[in-house]
């Protein structure tokens with residue numbers, strides 16, 4: 001036990017030194033988003049919070065779409081304190097209620113955005129739920145598929161007109177490398193026959209990529225680009241439903257501190273896709289560490305992507 005602990009501490013120190021040497025803790029993005037409006041879902045925690053702070057630093061008007069208003073207001077206050085006061089027109093942080101597990105809430109959020117905002121330059125579909133026990137959304141969908149895919153599917157579709165009117169504009173979809181273990185099992189999209197929390201997370205993240213590619217195809221020529229990404233393994237609150245035995249917690253914390261990315265490091269690809277001139281006009285691609293990456297054939301299956309789109313339209317009530 002003592003030897004294992006010493007080994008973990010040694011490895012942790014080595015990893016920390018490596019991170020320091022390569023300067024990974026520094027933000028790699030810079031530039032101005034002055035005059036641009038960005039929506040980030042799940043912006044009060046983890047990757048979304050880090051992206052909100054960076055985009056505010058870059059002078060964007062950032063709308064934080066969050067489920068829990070009090071937590072989101074607290075996060076917004078903290079971010080403003082970190083970033084410093086902004087002059088009028090030099091960036092702003094706005095909190096709006098958005099529960100992706102409720103189609104009613106998604107519709108209300110979009111209704112308010114369409115009433116209040118004259119433009120939308122970037123939509124970052126970031127919020128996510130990971131490996132929760134079997135639960136259903138307000139509308140009766142399996143929670144991970146409902147929040148990670150269907151909620152964002154409706155949200156994006158309802159905001160498409162504003163994105164098109166603001167073109168060139170961008171949709172950024174936060175997926176995960178775990179998509180590799182998912183399948184779009186059309187006969188049980190709601191997991192009524194069986195539920196496996198890991199499979200359902202992976203399936204929802206595969207759905208994110210198929211959605212992004214299909215949306216990119218549908219938006220060709222409109223000036224709205226759509227790309228998906230995986231952020232790497234990041235130290236956030238995403239694992240709140242994962243039970244780690246009490247005794248293993250210190251070791252897990254040490255390993256995650258040493259080897260996982262910080263939220264700011266993990267958010268770099270989202271920020272890059274939202275703001276960099278390098279990806280102007282690039283659409284339908286998948287990124288990791290700010291570089292395009294190859295996808296497995298299952299994530300490039302256009303027939304599955306179209307079928308998923310059609311079924312999702314019916315599930316969220318866009319098509320009767």
Ligand SMILES: NC(=O)c1ccc[n+]([C@@H]2O[C@H](COP(=O)([O-])OP(=O)(O)OC[C@H]3O[C@@H](n4cnc5c(N)ncnc54)[C@H](O)[C@@H]3O)[C@@H](O)[C@H]2O)c1
Pocket residue numbers: 041042043044045046047048065066067098099100101102126127128129130147174175176177230231232233234235236237238239
């Ligand atoms: N952390 C990682 O290692 C990792 C790896 C791959 C992909 N991701 C993806 O990154 C994204 C961000 O996750 P994170 O790691 O920052 O985790 P996080 O838990 O810190 O943040 C997730 C955010 O989503 C919000 N959210 C959850 N359910 C919601 C709902 N019903 N309505 C509105 N918001 C809701 C949470 O409140 C939170 O703000 C997720 O899509 C996740 O799948 C994370």
